[in-house]
Amino acid sequence: MSFLRQVLVNTLAIVLAMVFTRFAIAQQPIAVGSKTFSESHVLAELSAQLLEAEGFVVERKLGLGGTLISYEALRSGELDIYPEYTGTLIRAVFNEGDLDESGLRQRLAEAGLRFPVRFGFNNSYALAVPQSVAKALDLKQISDLRSQPDLRFAFSHEFVNRDDGWPAVRSLYQLPQQASGIEHTLAYRALAAGQLDVTDAYTTDGELAVFDLELLDDDLELFPTYYAGLLVRDDLPPEITTVLSRLEGRLDEKVMQSLNQRVVTDGETPAAVAGAFLVESGLTKELQMQDSVLRAVTRNTLVHLKLTALALFLGCVIAIPLALGVARYPRLASTLQYTAGLVQTIPALALLALLIPVLGLGQPTAVLALFLYSLLPIVRNTLAGLFSVDPLLKAVAESLGLTYRQQLFRIELPLAMPMILAGVRTAAVISIGTATLAAFVGAGGLGQPIITGLSLNDHGLILQGAIPAAALAVLAEFAFEALERYAVPAHLRGS
């Protein structure tokens, strides 16, 4: 009993220390975000490293799960800067297809945002054909396709169906061909293998050079423009905007294509590609210090531990007393169990998305989600442990004159302890696994390299997150086994 109390006190001390350290070191770094795809990473790294070269402290929140999450993060102040596209703002964020430049500026101003730096390229939709085909048939622009009814068309599933995708292309350019749907990455391979002639592409795709593809000019200007730039908060200090404005117009489609290609097909990290580009183009004098793998893994592991430990601590502090409180009312107890079970059925990403409006982006959201997930195993095991106490012992405890509280804390709780510990152990392992999703809401942790690695197809990066996460889960198992050995006498440990 006294050992358990000691463990509890120590855990509390560690958790509090971590919380306070976080406040103490918060010297307001500039938060730079990105979405999950490689171009967004590269653009974010360009900005981050340029700022670091000028002596600013930067906090990276890369690989955020989607436009709306990034946009909301910027509005709420979780982010200060992230790369965005004019077309995306107009269509996905403001949903006003006819918004012009001044209209966009006005909408952004109303939201407390600015779009002060443009990189100089337009990452729009385009139709791609193999260079050999383009040369043989003299294809230069989309209109040229009209006279080639035998060409085979296949587009990504989204593009085939979107009103502003293939159907719009077909009717505007009066094309006679039929098109089928195909997985985007497969389309390039099919083109290279000569099984396909035309597919949709982004104008800055890194694969265009690899597969020798030619982009056809959108001569009737069907596709909207997606000028890439930096979306920032209005209250960002002007000296920062001034530094960032050095990136203005530095990247055209070809340059962006080659940077993307180095990441996607050559396996370089976005940070390395961005760093090299900054030096080559004279924007920085020397390569910024790159995070060593060890430092990155250590930092991510510590964040991961912090998220799970906090969530688990909250889970224990709230779920165990809650279960103890309702144990004597069977109906309340089963209601509590059902509620906790219901939370468990919400997919982790959906739960995170639901919590963003409440707590915004960042670690509190992740901790809250992990805490909610830890509730079920702890509540269920605590109740099951209490209910599994021999009824004879309960009758004896009552008959001896123990009050209800004394029965609960002197007899039932110690006897239920093995099952409660097992529940906490389950919750710990679940938390460690689920916490890899925390990176989607900018909370960092070991999910960061996994998510970035997935979107960049970088296996090394995935392993940098996956291996420590697996190791943490195994360590947690060992730690709880040891705790159980100390805290629970051998004859009370089930089987």
Added chain:
Amino acid sequence: MTAVVGASGCGKSTLLKLCNGLLQPDEGTVFAFGEPMDYDALPNLRRRMGYAVQGTGLFPHLKARDNITLMASLAGWSESAIDARLAELLQLMHLDSGLLTRHPHQLSGGQQQRVGLCRAMMLRPEVLLLDEPFGAIDPITRYDIHQQMLEILAAEPVTVLMVTHDMREAMLLANRILLMHGGKIRLDASVATLREQHPELEPEALLQELLRAQR
């Protein structure tokens, strides 16, 4: 000591549970220590009644000593008072103090039973409620414990209500017998009277005879 005897399911244990408030009567009133039972003050009432059951009901997570002294320390007894009472009980029960640091599973059946009785007696209860306390013990050990029980009854001013299906045990330990059948007390007689009325019958045969008379 009053012994409650009768066949299984005749209501013996229910009677005991009514006595300490584990059950409340559907009708009628239970009087405890001369007053109608106050169901809001059960813990205090129960501390004046010792309680021991078959299979000992010892708490497996507590050492023998803590099983015995739990109630005394919760009741705020001083260490010295606890130690003194403990020594007294060990002597009465012929228990070696070396056993006190063991957990219940490390004790023999007889030792567990004795520890259970010590626990029931710890607070010097005015009433002792025993539910088949010697049911699961081998005959030799049971004989020893019966002897110690008689010593306790002689040494301590305590009223005992014991439920048993063993008429021999009842005749040996008790001076009053309650025979229950079908949920009702059918016979209330002193052991001396029963012996006088049926001098020729062994206890088991006597019980059969008494039960037959009820049908």
